[in-house]
Amino acid sequence: MPQETSSIRWRTVVEVAIISLVIYILIGTPGISTSQTTQTEAVNPKARAKVENLVYPRENLQCTHHGHQIHIFTTNPLVMYIEDFVSEDEADHLVDISANNWQVSTVFNKGQEHRDDSIRKSEKALVDRDDMVQCIEQRALSIQGWPQETFIERLWTQRYNVSGHYAHHYDWATASKHSRRVSTFMVYLRAECTGGGTNFPRLPMPHDEKWCAYIECAAERDGTPGVTFKPRKGAAVYWENFDASGRGYKETIHAGLPVTSGVKIGLNIWTWFQAGHVADE
Numbered sequence: 335m336p337q338e339t340s341s342i343r344w345r346t347v348v349e350v351a352i353i354s355l356v357i358y359i360l361i362g363t364p365g366i367s368t369s370q371t372t373q374t375e376a377v378n379p380k381a382r383a384k385v386e387n388l389v390y391p392r393e394n395l396q397c398t399h400h401g402h403q404i405h406i407f408t409t410n411p412l413v414m415y416i417e418d419f420v421s422e423d424e425a426d427h428l429v430d431i432s433a434n435n436w437q438v439s440t441v442f443n444k445g446q447e448h449r450d451d452s453i454r455k456s457e458k459a460l461v462d463r464d465d466m467v468q469c470i471e472q473r474a475l476s477i478q479g480w481p482q483e484t485f486i487e488r489l490w491t492q493r494y495n496v497s498g499h500y501a502h503h504y505d506w507a508t509a510s511k512h513s514r515r516v517s518t519f520m521v522y523l524r525a526e527c528t529g530g531g532t533n534f535p536r537l538p539m540p541h542d543e544k545w546c547a548y549i550e551c552a553a554e555r556d557g558t559p560g561v562t563f564k565p566r567k568g569a570a571v572y573w574e575n576f577d578a579s580g581r582g583y584k585e586t587i588h589a590g591l592p593v594t595s596g597v598k599i600g601l602n603i604w605t606w607f608q609a610g611h612v613a614d615e
């Protein structure tokens with residue numbers, strides 16, 4: 335009977351809808367998922383993948399004292415050049431443990447991850463979190479004053495051979511009231527290269543020549559606009575990505591300039607604010 339068939343079909347539709355709702359509640363909603371996040375982030379797979387990569391150094395880490403030297407370049411936005419942010423041993427260790435993990439670097443365009451050598455030409459490696467690595471995570475948080483609800487993204491090293499580069503971009507990443515990449519440390523682990531500086535076209539050149547130890551001056555500038563920080567083993571360039579109101583700083587647009595000889599190996603340390611999140615150690 336056609337009427338019976340249509341009522342059975344409706345029952346099936348209603349049953350499927352109820353079952354889907356139950357599955358959604360069990361898997362997709364906050365509170366039941368393993369990490370505590372806001373509702374939109376919990377159901378957004380990309381945001382969830384991001385949250386799963388947030389880490390925090392374990393309690394009772396024994397880190398040896400380390401003497402870095404901070405030079406404040408600007409305060410608005412806060413940009414600093416930090417000498418000896420990592421020691422020679424730490425830099426070499428990070429390069430050693432990356433050895434078997436190099437993979438081609440990618441970029442994101444409209445949510446799609448793909449390779450584009452014209453934008454980013456390098457290799458990257460996810461870093462395992464042994465104690466030495468966690469001590470570096472801890473140092474990065476300590477320099478920033480241990481901000482609340484703030485974590486470190488799993489560390490990545492990056493290797494640039496000749497012609498390797500990263501075109502101008504922001505590190506802002508996803509910005510919302512609940513989550514954003516608040517700051518960047520670009521650490522130089524190996525700098526046996528020419529070229530490869532980190533260029534900020536919108537930062538003005540400073541007046542004091544003392545800065546020429548850390549940035550390209552006069553002849554080395556080669557018409558490149560703005561300020562180019564020199565890759566020096568163990569040093570880091572640090573900057574904040576957002577102002578107090580949560581707006582991305584336009585001045586932080588930057589590039590890894592092409593390496594013209596040798597090899598540059600860097601380390602990205604990104605600090606992430608995630609309201610309400612409790613990270614795994």
Ligand SMILES: O=C(O)CCC(=O)C(=O)O
Pocket residue numbers: 492500505520530531532533588589590591600602
């Ligand atoms: O290699 C550099 O100097 C900059 C790298 C960078 O901006 C990045 O990895 O986001």
Ligand SMILES: [Fe+2]
Pocket residue numbers: 503504505588
């Ligand atoms: Fe960057």
